[in-house]
Amino acid sequence: MVQIRTIDELEAQYYGYNRNLLRKADAPVQTSTAGTFNAIFGAYAWAQLNLEANAFGILPKYPWDKSGWRVITAKPTLNTNQGNTTLGGTSEGGNIAETVKPELQEIDVRPKTAQLPFSATEVMEWLATHSKDDIWGGLGSLRLYMAVQHKEFLNRMLLADVESTVPTSGTTAWGGTKDFESLDRIISSDAEDDAIATNAGSTNYYDPWAANATIDRDAGTDFDSTVESASGTIGTNGVLTDDTLRTFLRKIRIAAGKDPNVFLGSHEVYSEIQGLYMPSVRIPNPYGESLVQIDVNGIQTFKGTGVGIHVDSIYGIPFIPSKDAPSNSGDSSEIGRLFALDTSDAEGYGYPRIGIQIAIPTEYYEATRRSAGYPFINNAFVEKGVFRTMGETVCRHFKSQGKIRDIKL
Numbered sequence: 001m002v003q004i005r006t007i008d009e010l011e012a013q014y015y016g017y018n019r020n021l022l023r024k025a026d027a028p029v030q031t032s033t034a035g036t037f038n039a040i041f042g043a044y045a046w047a048q049l050n051l052e053a054n055a056f057g058i059l060p061k062y063p064w065d066k067s068g069w070r071v072i073t074a075k076p077t078l079n080t081n082q083g084n085t086t087l088g089g090t091s092e093g094g095n096i097a098e099t100v101k102p103e104l105q106e107i108d109v110r111p112k113t114a115q116l117p118f119s120a121t122e123v124m125e126w127l128a129t130h131s132k133d134d135i136w137g138g139l140g141s142l143r144l145y146m147a148v149q150h151k152e153f154l155n156r157m158l159l160a161d162v163e164s165t166v167p168t169s170g171t172t173a174w175g176g177t178k179d180f181e182s183l184d185r186i187i188s189s190d191a192e193d194d195a196i197a198t199n200a201g202s203t204n205y206y207d208p209w210a211a212n213a214t215i216d217r218d219a220g221t222d223f224d225s226t227v228e229s230a231s232g233t234i235g236t237n238g239v240l241t242d243d244t245l246r247t248f249l250r251k252i253r254i255a256a257g258k259d260p261n262v263f264l265g266s267h268e269v270y271s272e273i274q275g276l277y278m279p280s281v282r283i284p285n286p287y288g289e290s291l292v293q294i295d296v297n298g299i300q301t302f303k304g305t306g307v308g309i310h311v312d313s314i315y316g317i318p319f320i321p322s323k324d325a326p327s328n329s330g331d332s333s334e335i336g337r338l339f340a341l342d343t344s345d346a347e348g349y350g351y352p353r354i355g356i357q358i359a360i361p362t363e364y365y366e367a368t369r370r371s372a373g374y375p376f377i378n379n380a381f382v383e384k385g386v387f388r389t390m391g392e393t394v395c396r397h398f399k400s401q402g403k404i405r406d407i408k409l
Contacts, residue, residue: 053155161326176211226402256400266325266336342400
């Protein structure tokens, strides 16, 4: 019989090996070992930011061919001096009425330049393009990110909050902005100006293109869009209701002759509208889904088969949410505004009722060591790039645009 005298002999009998064999000291190379491991990140940087530009995407873009246009602000009024009616009804053999004309006004708008420059030192750019170093920050890396950022900056221009620019005290007059004009200012009214700007002692803050055009909303309603408050009183917040939406759309139809073709609003307003039309309602649900196309011409109703994207719709009108949709920064209870846009060419003139008129489409310029005159053109050993777009937000039919403001949860 085999005698077991030590624990090692016992382990060897049952495990088939002696643990002494496992007692040697090991020193493995680990990722934490100094000088052995360096992470390679690559030449891409994933932005942890929301850079969507939905407002810029849905507005049609068209070439800049004229820096102004005429608008008819009032219909002609027929007098009854010749025995006719105000609508032209004439007795048998009656006289011809006196001639009349509509009221016209000229609107002068100039293109604006939007830019986004960036640069990298000559050393950084050379290393990024010639060495095996792990680098982000050369012009190639910056160019990819800045192209998206430039569009997002334009989106923020389009959705700038007008109310935040109105001073709370003192008498001032708005002189215009160097940014593309805001939809919030274009789509406003005399009543809104009276409630917000005039009440604060300021003028022209709801007049778009103030530097050149005369769109008077301080004392006239010729250029009014349909502006509603969720509460019924501009400047006082209220909960959005289906009745408010239907009344709002009815007023736009009466003023413009047709429905708008797209809603635009904040994600909070988007969520509130979703909550309005739960499956438990007892009336036919107006909240649904539309298939639309979005391209350089803005948002269009779906045509053909196999193309387009699905978006939510209210009463058949697609709703596009945007992170940049304006709300009153001085009032945290307001969650945003709901814009109703008519981007169609209902008149058939070849121009949308609202859109972005482009003088120079987005272009990219570089001044690098491969450019003639470098480094004197930069006056430094730095390589530069810039994205540039020239144009302006333009509205040729104010009555067909609208917004609901003062929406709260």
